[in-house]
Amino acid sequence: MRKFIFILFAILIAFSSCKFVKEKGWFGLKNADTMDAYLRKQDSLHIADSINKVIAMQKAIEQARQDSINNAEQERLERFKYHIVVGSFLTSQYADEWSVYYNSMGYGTEILKASNEFNLVSARKYDNMKDALIDLGHFKDTVQIDAWVYVNE
Numbered sequence: 001m002r003k004f005i006f007i008l009f010a011i012l013i014a015f016s017s018c019k020f021v022k023e024k025g026w027f028g029l030k031n032a033d034t035m036d037a038y039l040r041k042q043d044s045l046h047i048a049d050s051i052n053k054v055i056a057m058q059k060a061i062e063q064a065r066q067d068s069i070n071n072a073e074q075e076r077l078e079r080f081k082y083h084i085v086v087g088s089f090l091t092s093q094y095a096d097e098w099s100v101y102y103n104s105m106g107y108g109t110e111i112l113k114a115s116n117e118f119n120l121v122s123a124r125k126y127d128n129m130k131d132a133l134i135d136l137g138h139f140k141d142t143v144q145i146d147a148w149v150y151v152n153e
Helices: 002-016 019-024 034-079 092-104 129-142
Strands: 082-089 110-113 119-126 148-151
Touching (some): 082 092, 082 110, 082 129, 119 129
Antiparallel strands (some): 082 119, 082 148
């Protein structure tokens, strides 16, 4: 039995200097380099975290852009509070057709959604009531006899 242990010990010492054992480990199983695996995992976590930060920044920038557009639209609506309306329709298709007709006449029309579900075709817009009423008289005489002023609130 001593001979067997001695022979086994000699074989193990002889193979320990073998290139195969150094590369693959004993019995062909390579020992995992835990520090290398840990560092690779940390790198991938840093990359994922960086990507998430960039995505969050892009979402914040897009939200700020949308807020800016909404604020500008709100200011525009508040500035032009008075509109000369040349048509009022329940069906949006009719409002679109009427708007195209007045656009062909040279008026920059805009379709407003009234609180009562009507689509109003506005031919002109004003920031004060005085100018709207003065131009309304001209509009009734030359363009549309049943035009009226809508106050957008």
